[in-house]
Amino acid sequence: xxxxxxxxxxxxxxxxxxxxxxxxxxxxxxxxxxxxxxxxxxxxxxxxxxxxxxxxxxxxxxxxxxxxxxxxxxxxxxxxxxxxxxxxxxxxxxxxxxxxxxxxxxxxxxxxxxxxxxxxxxxxxxxxxxxxxxxxxxxxxxxxxxxxxxxxxxxxxxxxxxxxxxxxxxxxxxxxxxxxxxxxxxxxxxxxxxxxxxxxxxxxxxxxxxxxxxxxxxxxxxxxxxxxxxxxxxxxxxxxxxxxxxxxxxxxxxxxxxxxxxxxxxxxxxxxxxxxxxxxxxxxxxxxxxxxxxxxxxxxxxxxxxxxxxxxxxxxxxxxxxxxxxxxxxxxxxxxxxxxxxxxxxxxxxxxxxxxxxxxxxxxxxxxxxxxxxxxxxxxxxxxxxxxxxxxxxxxxxxxxxxxxxxxxxxxxxxx
Ligand SMILES: [Zn+2]
Numbered sequence: 001x002x003x004x005x006x007x008x009x010x011x012x013x014x015x016x017x018x019x020x021x022x023x024x025x026x027x028x029x030x031x032x033x034x035x036x037x038x039x040x041x042x043x044x045x046x047x048x049x050x051x052x053x054x055x056x057x058x059x060x061x062x063x064x065x066x067x068x069x070x071x072x073x074x075x076x077x078x079x080x081x082x083x084x085x086x087x088x089x090x091x092x093x094x095x096x097x098x099x100x101x102x103x104x105x106x107x108x109x110x111x112x113x114x115x116x117x118x119x120x121x122x123x124x125x126x127x128x129x130x131x132x133x134x135x136x137x138x139x140x141x142x143x144x145x146x147x148x149x150x151x152x153x154x155x156x157x158x159x160x161x162x163x164x165x166x167x168x169x170x171x172x173x174x175x176x177x178x179x180x181x182x183x184x185x186x187x188x189x190x191x192x193x194x195x196x197x198x199x200x201x202x203x204x205x206x207x208x209x210x211x212x213x214x215x216x217x218x219x220x221x222x223x224x225x226x227x228x229x230x231x232x233x234x235x236x237x238x239x240x241x242x243x244x245x246x247x248x249x250x251x252x253x254x255x256x257x258x259x260x261x262x263x264x265x266x267x268x269x270x271x272x273x274x275x276x277x278x279x280x281x282x283x284x285x286x287x288x289x290x291x292x293x294x295x296x297x298x299x300x301x302x303x304x305x306x307x308x309x310x311x312x313x314x315x316x317x318x319x320x321x322x323x324x325x326x327x328x329x330x331x332x333x334x335x336x337x338x339x340x341x342x343x344x345x346x347x348x349x350x351x352x353x354x355x356x357x358x359x360x361x362x363x364x365x366x367x368x369x370x371x372x373x374x375x376x377x378x379x380x381x382x383x384x385x386x387x388x389x390x391x392x393x394x395x396x397x398x399x400x401x402x403x404x405x406x407x408x409x410x411x412x413x414x415x416x
Contacts, residue, residue: 007048007391008048008393009026009048010026010042010048010049010050011025012053013037013038013053015057015373017337017340022034023037023040024358026364029392030362030363030364031360031362032360034358050393052386054372055368056368056369056371056372058366058367058369060366061114061367062120062121062123062321062343062353063119063123063321063347064239064304064347064351065209065269065307066122066306067124067125068111068124069103069140071309071310071319073106076094076102077090077091077093077311077312079312081315083276087276090312092130094312095127095137103140104140107140108147110309110319111154114321115151115395116397117318117385117387119321120153120367120389121153121348121365123155123209123351124154124157125181126157126159128168128172134172135168138176138177142156152389155178155179157177157209158180159183162186162189162193169197169200170204178206178207179206179207179208179209180197180201180204180208180209181197183211184197185211185214185218186211194210194224197210201236202232205234206234207235207352208229208237209267212238212240213240214239214273214277216278216286216288217243218243220255222243222258223255226255226259226264227258227262232262235265236262238259239267239269239307241290242277242288244256244266245286252291256291260299260300260301264300265349266300267302267304267347268290268302269304269306271323271327272306272307272313273287274287274288275313275314276288276313289327289331292334292338296338301346301349301350302342303343303349303350320381322340322378322381325339325343326339329378336377336379344356345357364388364390365389366388367388368387369385370384383397383398384397384399385397
């Protein structure tokens, strides 16, 4: 059901990330003007005004690394807990039996959870399957992408094991996938597999997003990816980069410089890698998070995503980018502002999306969160949010809490 003000012309009395109280005018999905609160002309149509008093107004979140085809399968599979290779075994056994309708149902529900929390763009990796119907997941995600195109941008990247033929990967692109990727570091010959996937992206001129070096102690392929894609104008990214955080500092810094030279966007995946990594390191267990501080200090393109949510690769997750931001603060020692940038503006940059912000001329992909400032928002992840995509409200959540046995009002506004 559409509300009268689902395309507001004025966002009134919002608080920006820097603490300013502002009125924001919007038109055609673009921020037109940002002026001190109380000074914007009020539209005659009151339905065109969205009052954001008490709300923080931020760049909407973007999820740069999801697996919508897997999301929500934990409760169907009941896999044992374990590391990456154990998760792959559990997932593949289930994938042999799943239907297209199952994938559509789980992916659709996951997208709506993301959007509800403020995410207006999602890049999802989708498995190309062994067996008679390798494109089942691709068809399902193309259907979900089309169905939900009014509320969210979904970008589909193929994820193929090394025994999936090149023809099948190209068929997935013909069927609607936007780009290609793989976990070359898991292949018996990582560099050969990397070269094959890079070659497909080059031939097709499409987005390339590699699962890269998702291990604490094994092979490094990031330098090879950077070498193969130097000078490319298409969008290239590397997810995970766990190993980048465990090599010696001088090697780490050299790898980051090489990746930066090739404009590779590095995508950290804290919740999933905290879960999947370190099962064999029972003393001083490494955190398994890409070296966010070193990447930011070097000026590399940097983003963070949840990766897996409630599937064999990660049993938990709230489908809320504020959870990823929180983990970057406690697990990678970023500030709340740096962490929020990684899941919003940084993610949009890595995904090749236009800038969105509370700035004239920027896209009005915004989220209003009921909070006073950004650190509070990241700490408490308030449920109350209003999500705008291209200037239109696409999700609205409000919550209330009662304390029926208290006779006096609660001393703090805890409902946030
Ligand atoms: Zn992944």
